[in-house]
Amino acid sequence: MSRVVILVDVQNIYYTTRQAYAASFDYNRLWREVSAGHEVVKAIAYATERGDEKQRQFQNILRAIGFEVKLKPYVQRADGSSKGDWDVGITLDAMEYAAQTDRLVLVSGDGDFDLLVQRVRDLHNVTVDVFGVPELTAFSLIRAASSFTAIEGDWLLKKR
Helix, strand or coil, X not given: CEEEEEEEEHHHHHHXXXXXXXXXXXXXXXXXXXXCCEEEEEEEEEEEECCCHHHHXXXXXXXXXXXXXXXXXXXXXXXXXXXXXXXXXXXXXHHHHHCCCCEEEEECCCHHHHHHHHHHHHHHCCEEEEEECHHHCCXXXXXXXXXXXXXXXXXXXXXX
16 A cells, blocks of 8 residues: 655645635545555645634544645735735645655645655655646746646535
8 A cells, every 4th residue: 555645834835725616625525536546655735824704613624634834924014915824834745745645645736835745756766746726836846846736626525
């Protein structure tokens, strides 16, 4: 049985699926598809903490699916901009867990990860699969990945 690590950039996926489709990503389907026939070594969802009850409920759903949820405080700056990204944290965990797996799944469209994906593939000889919203995923990230799965259609939760 091959080993898999799943790393999800929750903010990136939330905003890109909302912008492109006015919908949400199906995390249950991700888990079913990626874990089928594989041992999940680690699954981490990286999110920001705003103290919102709806957000806490969502984080609990992620935990129930099987994800470890890592939270970083959401910072609103005086100039109106905000900060809450997990790029460094995701990079550190990817480098750490890549040595323990056969396959790394990165769920993000952020082009900042293209160098990480290439480095992990080169150093650890692992497959790196990227999931992202096609029109909002950096081409450099798609090119660096072993494979790219477009988040569209059945990967989205339908509005009720």
